[in-house]
Amino acid sequence: MPDGSDAALARTIGSIKEIDPAQWNRLANPDPSRYNPFVSHEFLSALEQSKSVAPETGWAPLHLIVEEAGAVTGAAPLYVKGHSQGEYVFDHHWADALERAGGRYYPKLLSAAPFTPVPGPRLLAPNDNAKQTLAVALRQVTEQLGASSAHVNFITEDDKAALVKAGFMARMGEQYHWFNRGYETFDDFLAALASRKRKAVKKERREAGDGLVIRRLVGADITERYWDAFWLFYQDTGARKWGYPYLTRTFFRIIAETMADSLLLIVAERDGEPIAGALNFIGGDALYGRYWGCLEDVPFLHFELCYHQAVEFAIERGLSRVEAGAQGQHKIARGYEPVATWSAHWISNESFREAIARYLEAEREQTGMEIEALKDVTPFRKT
The missing domain is CATH 3.40.630.30 (Gcn5-related N-acetyltransferase (GNAT))
Incomplete structure (x- = not known):
C-alpha cells in the first residue's frame, strides 16, 4: 500500500x-x-x-x-x-x-x-x-x-x-506515577512527605510485613516454583477483575526465557510459602508495575508489594519513575502523582x-x- x-x-x-x-x-x-x-x-x-x-x-x-x-x-x-x-x-x-x-x-x-x-x-x-x-x-x-x-x-x-x-x-x-527526585534511600523519599502521610506509610509497611518474608526476585532468581505461585495469583486477580485471565501460563514461561533481566517479582511468603506477588518490568529509566495477585487477604499487603517495594527498588536502581498501572486515586497517598x-x-x-x-x-x-x-x-x- x-x-x-x-x-x-x-x-x-x-x-x-x-x-x-x-x-x-x-x-x-x-x-x-x-x-x-x-x-x-x-x-x-x-x-x-x-x-x-x-x-x-x-x-x-x-x-x-x-x-x-x-x-x-x-x-x-x-x-x-x-x-x-x-x-x-x-x-x-x-x-x-x-x-x-x-x-x-x-x-x-x-x-x-x-x-x-x-x-x-x-x-x-x-x-x-x-x-x-x-x-x-x-x-x-x-x-x-x-x-x-x-x-x-x-x-x-x-x-x-x-x-x-x-x-x-x-x-x-x-494515571499516577511516582517520580524519583534524587532520593538515595526510601527514608529520603519519606522525608519529603508531610508528617501525617509519612507516619501513615510507615504504619502500612509495618502491618503489611508482620509475620511475612518479602523478597524481590530478578531474572533467574524467579525460579519455576515462584512462577507457579505467581500464576495462581494472576489467575485469581484475572477471574475477579475481567472474568478470565487475559494472559496464558505459556506467556509467562516465554518471557521468563526471553526477557528475564527485565523482570522483577516481589513476593510475600508466610512460613516459606508464597501467598502474594507483584510482577514488574524493568525499563531503561522506569519500573513498570503490571500484574498482582494474592491467595490470602492481608491488610496493606497490596500497597506494600505494588507501591512501596516498587519505589524502594527504583531508588536502589536509580530509576527515574515508577508507573504502577491504570487508575487508582489511592496511589496519591503513597506518593504517586497524577x-x-x-x-x-x-x-x-x-x-x-x-x-x-x-x-x-x-x-x-x-x-x-x-x-x-x-x-x-x-x-x-x-x-
Whole structure:
C-alpha cells in the first residue's frame, strides 16, 4: 500500500515473527536508556506465541511496517479487534452509540501494547517524517479494511503530534506515577512527605510485613516454583477483575526465557510459602508495575508489594519513575502523582467522527481540571 511517495511502501504483516527481531527492536528502542519493554519484539512475540493474542481471543495481529529501498524504516504494533477488552482506554459507549444508530463498530483497528496501559512509542520510527508516514498509512489501512475506526493507545507526545496531523482525535486520560527526585534511600523519599502521610506509610509497611518474608526476585532468581505461585495469583486477580485471565501460563514461561533481566517479582511468603506477588518490568529509566495477585487477604499487603517495594527498588536502581498501572486515586497517598496520558482515534463515519470530536473536547477539559485539582492533594510537604 503506497503512502503517496515513490520511495516508501507501507504494508501489513500477520505476525511479529515475519520481521527480524533486531530490525524491530532498533525502531522500538533505539536508546537503551529509555528502553520500553512493552514494544520490544520479545514481549509482542511472547503474546503471539502463547496465543494470548490471536484471532480467537479477539486480537488478530496485523502489524504495520514501512519499507524504503528494501529496509524497514517504520513499524507499528497493530491488531484487528473484535471487542474492546484489555485496552484500558474505554470506548464501549462509542460502540453502543454507533450500533444503536445502525452502524457497526467491530472490527476496529488498535495500535497498542496488548493488555498494557503503559505509555510508550507506538509509531516506531526514527524521525517525525517517518512517524507521519505511519500515521497516514494507518488511516489508509482502516479505509481499505472497511473498519469502523483506528485507535492508538497510551502514546508519546511525538506520536500524538503525528497522529493529530493525520486527522486523528486526541483523547486525554490520567494515571499516577511516582517520580524519583534524587532520593538515595526510601527514608529520603519519606522525608519529603508531610508528617501525617509519612507516619501513615510507615504504619502500612509495618502491618503489611508482620509475620511475612518479602523478597524481590530478578531474572533467574524467579525460579519455576515462584512462577507457579505467581500464576495462581494472576489467575485469581484475572477471574475477579475481567472474568478470565487475559494472559496464558505459556506467556509467562516465554518471557521468563526471553526477557528475564527485565523482570522483577516481589513476593510475600508466610512460613516459606508464597501467598502474594507483584510482577514488574524493568525499563531503561522506569519500573513498570503490571500484574498482582494474592491467595490470602492481608491488610496493606497490596500497597506494600505494588507501591512501596516498587519505589524502594527504583531508588536502589536509580530509576527515574515508577508507573504502577491504570487508575487508582489511592496511589496519591503513597506518593504517586497524577499525570496526563494520551490516545488518538480515527473514526471512519464522518457524522459519528464529529460527534466523538465534541465529546473528546469536553472530556479533555474535564480530565485536565481533575488532574490539576489532584495535584493539590499529593502527600508532599508544602513549601
